[in-house]
Amino acid sequence: MEHNLAVGLDIGTTKIVAMIGRKNEYGKVEILGIGKSKSLGVHRGVVNNITQTIQSIQQAVQEAEVASDIKIEGVTVGIAGQHIRSLQHSDYITRANSETVIDEEDIDRLINQVHKLVMLPGEEIIHVLPQEYKVDGQAEIKEPIGMYGGRLEANFHVVVGQVSSIRNVGRCIQSSGLNLEGITLEPLASANAVLSQEEKEAGVALIDIGGGTTDLAIFRDGIIRHTAVIPFGGNVITEDIKEGCSIIEKQAELLKIKFGSAWPGENKDNEIVSIPGLRGREPKEITLKNLSKIIHARIVEIVEQVYVEIKNYGHEEQKKKLIAGIVLTGGGAQLKHLKQLVEYITGMDTRIGYPNEHLAGDSDEDVTSPLYATAVGLVLDGLKRNERKKIEQQEKKQEAKEEEKPLEEIKEKPIKERRSFLDKLTERVKDFLDNAE
Known part of the structure; x- marks a missing residue:
């Protein structure tokens, strides 16, 4: 596949999108x-049946190939699921020589130190995101490279996940005949697709309501500050409707999509939907008011849990305020009156996020549905990764050329972008898969 193409593969609880x-x-x-x-x-965002997942992946990939007439070789995949958790951690290093300036290596040393954190069994660090640095006790430094100092410390946002779950995702992709090109944290992917840079600067919470999980990502001053995965999503609402109304899942899902609302006040008592009974049984009559009450109870629970996480981040403190409020995305964001409900519970400005931030203006309506936020974000991530690869290759060629020149002509090399944790993780998963046969 050419370098300006990328494929995102969103392995969700309800649907798989290529x-x-x-x-x-x-x-x-x-x-x-x-x-x-x-x-x-x-x-709940975690693969629990490899064979079925492989079949679903192949079906989605094939459909995308037919639609685009392009053969898919490699994919960028998102990881989420209930095993993801995040923690705040600070660490420091003492530099041997405070008369030289801080460089990449110092930061790498500091970040590698975070790796020594003790995790629960089976957990591994997926992502280490430096929040802000201190040099010799001077706080609030965004970029310490080039400064003098003996003690370098930083606050980190550390995301942890279950290694086995991530490897299983890798396994499914490999067995579907695809290359694993990159792994991204799903809340980060969705955020790239729906948030503007201004929102990330001002402070914003992205809530991605999926089928099995609800992901949260909080940004402030352009940096991700907090992530969380709440193990409920749209599916539990469907379950509740199914149980509460004694109907089958398919009917419950349709009811939710067509008539569901997060706000029970607006339905009149006499609004009724009739649902065909199973095999010769009488049809069931369900009042929309009851339907909304069931949905309302569940969605309030999900939103309240998310709000607890927003408070954990410290939203109430003045300098951590999220000025841009909340952005809702994911399939669950399509529920009627959800915006009003979220504003009512949290008291924060809310909008629905459509993944059109980086898409071409003439994109199809259905692509820009909140349903596809994660998939669009994964595509963006894949494209970015391709560009980085291209630059690296050019640099290598450049270096090879330069080595033939006399020394005095070699310019100082530009600072290389630090490889992200997810790139390292991707490589580790690949190595594991190659050696696991």
Whole structure:
């Protein structure tokens, strides 16, 4: 596949989406094809049946290939699920020589130190995100490189996850005949797709309500500050409707989508939906008021748990205030009156996030649905990774050329971008898969 193409694979609890995108000449992303299949082997964001997941992946990929007439080789995949948790941690290093300036290596040393944190069995650090640095006790430094100092410390946002779950995702991709090109944290992917840079600066909480989980990512001053995965999503609402109304799942899902609302006040008592009974049984009559009450009870629970996380981040403190409020995305964000409910519970400004921030202007309506936020974000991530690879290759070629020149002509090398944890993780998962046969 050419370098300006990328494929995002969103392995969700309800659906698996394969999306092919390319960058156009204006730097915007065009979506060339989408494939979607029912996700059968995933529970609460975690693969629990490898065979079924492989079949669902292959079906989605095939559909995307047919739609775009492009053969898919490698994919960027998102990881989420109930095993992801995050913690705050600070650490410091003492530099041997405070008369030299702080460089990349010092920061790497500091970040590697975080790796010594003791985790629960089976957990591994997925992501270490430096929040702010201190040099010799001087606080609030955003970029310490180039400064003098003996003691370098930082606050980190550390994301942890279950190694086995991540390897299982890798396994499914490999067995589907695809290359694993990159792994991204899903809340980060969705955030890239729906948030503007201004929102990330001002302070914003992105809530991605999926089928099996609800992901939260909080940004402030352009940096991710907090992430959390809450193990409930749209599916528990469907379950509740199914139980509460004694109907089958398919009917419950349709009811939720067509008539559901998060706000019971607005339905009149006499609004009734009639649902065909199973095999010769009488049809059931369900009042919309009851339907909304069931949905309301569950969605309030989800929103309240998310709000606890927002408070954990410290939203009430003046300098951590989220000025841009809340952005809702994911399939669950399509529930009627959800925005009003969230504003009512949290007292924060709320909007629905559509993944059109980086998409070409003429993109299809359905691509820009909140349903596809994660998939679009994964495509963006894949494209970014391709660009980085291209730059690295050019640098290598450049170096090879330069080595033939006399020494005095070699310019100072530009500072290379530090490889992110997810890139290292991707490599570790790949190595593991290659050696696991």
